[in-house]
Structures are given as C-alpha cells and as structure tokens.
Amino acid sequence: MKDKKTIHLDFNNMMADTIGLEHGITEQELKTLAPVANRYVNDVKEERSRGKLPFLDLPYQKNITTEIINTANSLKGKFKNLVVVGIGGSALGNTAIHTALNHPFHNILTDRERKSFPRVFVLDNVDPDRFSGLLDIVKPEETLFNFITKSGTTVETMAQFLIITKRLRDRLGKDYKDHVITTTDSENGTLREITRREGFRSFVIPGGVGGRYSVLTPVGLFSAAMSGVDIVALLEGAAFMDKVCKSDNLWENPALMGAALYFLSHTKKGKNIVVMMPYSNALSGVADWFCQLWAESLGKKFTLNNEVVHTGSTPVKAVGVVDQHSQLQLYMEGPYDKIVTFLAIKRFSKEVSIVSGNDIESDLVYLKGHALNNVMNAEFEGTRLALTEQKHPNCTLTIDELSAFTLGQLFYLFELQTAYAGKFYNVNAFDQPGVEAGKINAFAMLGRKGFEQREREIDIQLQRAQKKYHI
C-alpha cells in the first residue's frame, strides 16, 4: 500500500515524552489499553461480518455507484441548479464534499466555467429568511430538488417538501415530477409512500446506515456526482482506508489509535474539548461533518453500577490560519481542557507566489518569493510548535493533496475511529435517543395528532415556569 497516497497520523505531541506527564499520554498507558483495543477491533470485525455495521461496507456497493453515475449523466446539462433539501446527516456530508472538491466559488462561476455542472445549494434549515432567499434565486424550471430523509418523516425536510412541491406543481403542472428526486428508506416513511404514488426518481438509503454515517450512500454521492466529483475515486479512497485500518494492533491502525488518544486524553487527562483544525478552507466542511459524527455518536448517558454516567467530549471546529486570530489565544493561555487535531495538506492545487516590485517595503521583504503555500505552512508549523511548547496536546493528520481519493480516506478513517471510540466509551455510537424529547415537544406545539397529552403538559409547564429572572 506504500505506493498509494495515504494519510499520515503524527501523535508525538500527544505523548508525555514530548509534553510531559501532566497533559501527555504515556507509552505505558497505550500499552495497557492495547489488548482492550485489540478486542474492540475484533468485535467490530465480528459485528461487521454479521451485517450489523453496514456503513463499513459502503465502499464496495458497485451497483449503487453505477446507478448514481448513470442518473447523474442522464441529467447532465438539464438543470442550472441542484438543491439538496436535508438536515443533519442528510446535509453535512454533501456540504463537506462540495466544499472540499468543487471550486471555492462554484455557485458564482458561469455555466461555462462550471462545465454545465449545476450550482449546488444545501438547504439545511427551516429558517424562513434563508428558505425564501433561496427560492428568490432558483427558478423552478431550471432546478432539481433532491429531498433527503432517512426516516421519510423528518419535520424540517417534509415541511420544505410540501412548500417546494406545491410551488413546482403550480408552475410546471404534471412535469413537476422531473424536478424532484428523493433519497430515503426503501420501504418505510411518508416520503417513500409519496415517491411511489407520484413516481418520483428515487434513491434508497441502505438499511442500518444512520444519517451521520451516510455520506458514502446516495445521500452524499448523488449531489457529488451531479457536480462532477469522481465518486468512484471517493469510494476507492474509503476502501483503501478500510485496508489501512485492518490491523488489530493499536500501533498500526490509525483509526484505532485516534480513538484511543482522544479517549485517554479525555478520561485520564480531563480534556473534554476536541478541536478539529484543518489548515485549509476546503476542509472546513469536513470539520463540521466530523463535529456531528463525534458529538452525536459519543454524547451519551448510560447506567453503571446504578449510577447514570454522562459522557462525550465536545467537538469544536477551527480553521487555520483564520482561527489563529480568533481562538489561538484561548488555546495557548487558557485552561488545559482541550486537544487539537490539525488537518494539513502538503500541496495545495494552486501555487500563488508573492512576487512584488523592487519598491517592496523593507519590513515586508521577507515575504518576497514565498508562495502562499509557504506562508500557510509556516503559520501551521509555528502554531503547532507554540502549542507544543506550552504542553498543549495535539496531533496531525497530513494528506499529500486534497482529492476525491484522499477525502474518501478521511471520511472512512473518522467514521471507523468514532465506531472504535464508542467501544472505548462503552456507548452505542449509532443511536441518538437524546433528540427525541425536543422533537416530541415540537410535534406537540405544532398540534400533531397523538401528541395532545404532551401539548397539555407543556401548557401547564410553561404557565408554571419561573418568569422571575429577566431583563
């Protein structure tokens, strides 16, 4: 595998050897954890072989890939806009791929510059101003809407579905169906039911793949293919990382080591904040995607010896160089409550050199001849060194270049790392029971049938609520 470009994990600055015993992890601590880690890898393998972890097999779904590519090809040039309507796991993966691989101002390019690939918008909120703003700029006749909801009942997505399809029907009559493509469960849910009745084009989200693990299903792949992303390379990258992480030896499996490092620094060293800091604007969407994956998978309560335990570290996105001028002061001098993971790219696609005239000011002369790449790199190395000197734990994932192949690797690496972390933390990394209460409250307040009892309870509670403290 050494001939293929892969991700390099450097965790020297997480270790006591480098940053001292108070904040660093010892080799002994890792060695003690190794047999447990070994068992977890084998547990995961065994669950996978029983079909319990289908997200791990997504890189190998050749039929679906072909279907997506064929559909995208057949639609090429027919639409100026693709609007993805989804929220959470149905939006973050899409945004991560577009931000990483398309032109940074893709939606502002002309049709010709975009090579007739559509503009891509991800509508991930019911904010009326944003929703209405988007409808201002996309004409129904030029637009394909991809509605994505695993359950087929997500309130935000279905509310938008009702409004948008009404507008499409009013404008386009029966032809409106050609402007809708749905991505949902194969059998269940309202959106599947409507899809069948109306005869919409549709993709299936494979059973057992939760939203935050679904980027490599049609959820993420269709809009990627529509905008010209090489989804075969994306899946090959994921498959490659699957092989890289096949070892059950902690010292050879980067996903396992990542999980172990985050877990130990949290539970042994009290670092309850996990900063994901790409030195790249293009990777900022991956950081947002990771923040959902980590938070929703591991932020859990469970009962241990009759006591309720609340666990999970809080992920925070930062972007280099930008956040050196925003968050770095806190990371440097503030409490020792966080670890930083840098994502670094060795070579950017573009080279921009600072070649100025001879009249360059003497105190800027040091910049002359440097490429922006060097400036970016010096800032990254300078910051990493400064944090390390202050004994703040940090590790670095480096990719040679950003491509569909390396992005696929990153997705798979982080998903597997999160699954392993679920084992370390002893939680189910695949459910999200904590979001139900808020949903039920919202249903009750919107007057949904079957929630009348809760509606009355809320009324009583809001009447009783303290209203004493306000200014």
Place this chain on the structure above:
Amino acid sequence: MKDKKTIHLDFNNMMADTIGLEHGITEQELKTLAPVANRYVNDVKEERSRGKLPFLDLPYQKNITTEIINTANSLKGKFKNLVVVGIGGSALGNTAIHTALNHPFHNILTDRERKSFPRVFVLDNVDPDRFSGLLDIVKPEETLFNFITKSGTTVETMAQFLIITKRLRDRLGKDYKDHVITTTDSENGTLREITRREGFRSFVIPGGVGGRYSVLTPVGLFSAAMSGVDIVALLEGAAFMDKVCKSDNLWENPALMGAALYFLSHTKKGKNIVVMMPYSNALSGVADWFCQLWAESLGKKFTLNNEVVHTGSTPVKAVGVVDQHSQLQLYMEGPYDKIVTFLAIKRFSKEVSIVSGNDIESDLVYLKGHALNNVMNAEFEGTRLALTEQKHPNCTLTIDELSAFTLGQLFYLFELQTAYAGKFYNVNAFDQPGVEAGKINAFAMLGRKGFEQREREIDIQLQRAQKKYHI
C-alpha cells in the same frame, strides 16, 4: 426607552429555582456578587471617562460615520465587487454584518437585484486555493479591495496585499490606486506608510480599539455602507444599548448579568463551554464574531499567589434548527459541562406558509397552514424545554426582529458583557499575548530579518523532536 425595540434577556433556566442546585445558580450567589459587579461597572465608567475604553464611545463618532457614508456614496455603482482583505477582528465583524443584514444569497443576485450595490467577499485566509479561486471570479477592473489591518503589518493581509496590488498594477497601470482602500492605524505600520506614498483612499482605525472590538469602526462600517446597510441605525442601536446598560445594578444591566451568569456557571458549576446558538442563519456570523470576542478576550493566564492560573471558557457556535440534528444529542445526554445561550428572533422578515393540496399525507397534515416561522419557533421552544427538563443551564436573548438597529444592540451588548467578564475573571480583556509565540515562529520560518536566532532554535528543536509516534 420602553417604546424602542430592545433585547430581552431571560435567564430563568440558568437558575437553581428551575434546574436545581447542582447546575443552577442561586439568587443568593447573584446577590453576593452584586456589590462586586457594581464596583466593576463603576470601574468601567471611570476607565471610559479617562479614555481607556474607546470602543464604548464608537456609537457617537458622527464625523467618521459621515465620512464613510460619503465615500460609499461616491463609489456607488462603480464596482461590481468589494473584496475585504483582513483576518480575525478585521474580518469577523464584516462577515457578521453582511450575513445578518444582506440577502442570504447576496453575491448570487444580479446587479439589478442588488440595486447596484457590489458583491461582497471577505478574504480572511492565505489558503492558496481559496485565494486563487477568488481571483478567478473577480475582474480587477470591476473590483475594489479594502485592506484592513490595525497594526499595518499583519503577515497574512500584507502577503495578500503584495500579490493583489501587483496584479492590479499589471492590469490597470497608474489607475490601480482607485481600486484600493486601506483601513489601518492613523500613524504606524507598513500599510499606513504605503498608503501615504501611493495616495490610496484610506480610513483610520481609532487608537486603542483592538481588532475584536472594532466592528463599529470603519473596519466593519465601510463594507456595510458599501452594500447598503444603514450604518446610522447600526450605531443608534449600539448607542441605545449603551443606555440600556448604564445601570450599575446587576438586576437591571443585561451585559453585566450576562457576564455574571457565564462567570458563575464556569467558576462555581464547572461549565467550561459556552454555546452560542442563534435560531437563525442570518445570526450565524454574529455567533462566529462572538466566539472570537469571548475566546481571545478571556482565554488568559495570570499569576495569583505565585501560581499560574489558566482561565477562559471555550465558546462554541451552534445554529438552530440545524444543530438539533448534530450537537443536541451531546447537549442533552452528554456531560454537564456547558451552558447554552439561545438567540431568538420573534419575527423573521419573510413569511412562508405551508399550504398544500388536499392530497396531503395524513401524517403530515399537522403541518398544514403553519408558517415556517411557527415550525422554527416550535423547534426552538421544544429544544429549550427539553434541555431545561434535563437541568442543562440555558438563557435566551430575544430580539423582535433582525435589523441594523437590533444588530447594533447585540454587538454593543456582547462587547460590554465581555469587558465586564474581564473584570470578573481578573484578566485584561483587551490584549492577546498568547498569539505572539506562533507569529514569531512563523516569521522565523519565513526567514524574516531579526528572527535568525529563533530560526536556529526551531531547527534544533525540530531535529531533536520525537518522531517516534506516527502511523
């Protein structure tokens, strides 16, 4: 002041009365803090009267406002693009204003739809791919570049200045000067020096106003005025909040109460994470701006009884409804290590109703007739209630509507709250010594004169560095 629209702070759900003693603050704790808080208000007043806190007087700088408006008017219609080049405090305020007050897809609207106001881009990174991507889409002859750096020497901004002005000169010859406007210190720094020599249009950042407190100087106001924002109303909002917060009584001053609540929940209840969660896409930029303000002002170390104390809570941005599907699981079931501040808007500018045909699916029928505003509001109230029932501390700032006037209030409120918090934490809320080390390292690596010694030290250190731990 009751006739004017102001911000309402509801902190019932921060209090022990509502969420219990383990996580909630008692009225007695606030009462104990009140005399101290009172003294801090008077300290701030006294420092302000001695000219030590000039950011507090920015709402009253009529001359500068007039100058900005006149300049913006004189440039109206001349440029298709305004590119703001700045980083940290020279970028976040700009982005916050545009995101809040301009059309959500401002840069995609046609010239006519934008009423000839320019497209606005904020170039806040030296990422070569993003930089080069921006230059792809803005033609020099149609573009005005506003370079912003307080010190006049910021490496990222000056690197971009050198590249951009070279390109402008190559393309436009002597006329290139009309495409540059600088915003920097009145006297010091390389950018001021070059501005004088070249005769660029220029604005002054008032002395003693640090980057993160500079949104109401030409730093934030010029690009706002250029894109049609009513900067007079913005400043009137800030002045209004100045009056709202004039009381030295903790119970009557929302900025002071905010500072006290965050401080007590951190130091007495161990909440080291501060989530800022607007239920509005338009306010997401304000949340980012707040994250810099809070982190860089309060993330500090100081010496107390010969011991070094590291302080500062970590701000995190979340956006409602979106992050209910990403972070809420962690907030609900995860550790009790955070407080959430909701920003809520009573009325959005747009109403979008869900009016669908009679064929609406029976399990979506509850949505019929609702406006998206109602859905948004039910989600917010549902989430707030669910968090409160789980005893997670939260407070809410509500504005009637989002406008220049209420945005100005928010800026001033958070700045003043941060200044008060500096007093509570006993730190200087106006410096950022912790970022120097990283800067010096970067200078050394880029070969800047005067940093040769550090360059050698870094070389030795990198050679000696552990390279043992990597995969």
